[in-house]
Amino acid sequence: MTVPDLQKNAEATANDKARHVPGLPKLPQPAHVIRDDAEAIQVAHRLAETFNQGAAKRDRERIWPVEELDAFSQSGLWSINVPKAYGGPDLSYVTLNKVIEIISAADPSLGQIPQNHLGVVAAIRTVSDEAQKRLLFAEVLRGTRFGNAFSEFGSKRAADFETKFVDKGDYVIVTGKKFYSTGAVLAHLVPIVALDDEGRAWYAIAKRDDAGLTVIDDWSSFGQRTTLSGTVIVDNVRVPKTHLVPGYKGYDKPTADGAIFQVIQAAVDTGIARAAIEDTIAFVRSSSRPWIDANVEHASQDPYTIQAIGDLSLKLTATQALLEKSGEAIDRAVVDPTEKTVAKAQIAVAAVKVLSTELAVAAGSKLFELAGARSTLAAHGLDRHWRNARVHTLHDPVRWKYAILGNYYLNGVNPPLHAWS
Incomplete structure (x- = not known):
């Protein structure tokens, strides 16, 4: 390496260090520990009401959700898949999926942040020895948040790591x-x-x-x-x-680890879709004008709008049902991780990944078609639904989920074992 190259690298390193964001200290009080599935859902709804209030402004101005994130992790919802043997709630993945959907409908950025945390907790359960489980699960129960440094920008494939x-x-x-x-x-x-x-x-x-x-x-x-x-x-x-x-x-033999990482992504997208549909309905009822040829008093009486809302609502119900089904399949695979149970969990997750991806993007776009031009005004912040859906659903290509499903049902080929399947 030449002297100018060394100088350039040194300058780049210094610049990176100058842009470093210091971490925030943990809160002094330990996090709450959720008692059961019903409490987890109740807590998620309560937090979602608060998170929803500033979601559009946080998105528009890119405001860090510091207080919201502290409330979220202190609520106990970040430890719901810690096993009972280590003091955790060990709740169903049906519940975990629903929690993420509820939070994501309010603010999908907040819904996505714990995805890798929860996935790592699941991985620790699968692969760590007893001493490590006791140490790390105790951290999680106290309210410690795991971030992630997984993917790399310049690698040839997502699974290629140079670190x-x-x-x-x-x-x-x-x-x-x-x-x-x-x-x-x-x-x-x-x-x-x-x-x-x-x-x-x-x-x-x-x-x-x-x-x-x-x-x-x-x-x-x-x-x-x-x-x-x-x-x-x-x-x-x-x-x-x-x-x-x-x-x-977690990937050299059948485990539920990959399905768990994936299903949380589907739960986020289901929440985005739900929020877009709910905001479409609210705007059409309150602010949209009926089309001149409809011969109705209110936009909500337009027959084509009624049909479109029916279609979106039906697909949301189907997506939520598949999300629940995938949680049940993961629960079985966690308890009894065999080639058969793990493949069934992966297939259930692939199916909900397809529906949640397509519905989130479609609902975010359909909102403007049904609500009308005034819904595009910046003051409403409704464009965030489509933007969030379009970005988040790029996590992994849904076209490959079709391939996984087709190969499984047609040729009896199980999905590959990795974090994207």
Whole structure:
């Protein structure tokens, strides 16, 4: 490397460090622990009422949801899949999916932020030893938030990782660069996907303000604008082996880990679709004008609008039913992870991923067609539904979910075992 190249790299590194966002301290009081499924749903509805009030403004001005996120994680909803043996509620994934849908209907950025946290909790249950489970589940129950530093911007495929770690005995040294790091800005711990010298992927869980960990708030997408994502630079970060989770073990044999990561994405999209449909109905009832040829007094009496709302509502009901079915299938796979139960869970999740993706995008667009030109005014902030749906549903290509479903039913081929299936 030439001297100018070295100088350029040094300047880039200094610039990145200057853009680093310091982490926030944990709240002193421990988080609540949810008692049962009914309480989880009740708490989710209560939080959603609050989150909905400022959602449009947070989206428009890209305001960090600091108070909202603290309320969310302190509510106990971030520990609902911690096993009972370790003091957790161990609630059904039917309930977990519904919680995420409810929160996402109010603010899908807040609904997406715990996705990787909940997925890592599930992975710890699957792959960690007893000592690690006791240590990390205790952190989660206290209210510790996991962010993520999984995906990489420049790799050829989503599953290709250049971030690696070096074994140093009681600890490892991790180096790499991540993007799409949802929740990392306001996390307390950041799980970093890193490869060992055999190419196996681990979660190296670093403290948010560890030396060498630079978190940059540079998420510039037009949707899901306050997911607190962006770039994470990992420069010789030291992680104790107590916090090194063998994530690869969740995919070298049938487990529900991949389906769990995926179904939470579908729950977010279901919430986005529900919010778009509800806002369409409210606007048509209160503000839209009937078309001149309809010969009706109110826009809500337009027969074509009635038909379209019926179609959207029917598809939402179907999507919610599949979301519930997928939660039931995951519950069975968690208790009894066999090739058959895991494949059934993956197939159920693939199905709801298709419907939730297509409905969220369609509902966000149909809103303006049915509500009319005045619904596009910036004051209403209704464009956020389509923007959020369009961005979030790009997490993985739904066209491949059709392929998974077709190959399973036609040829008896089980879905692949990875975090996107």
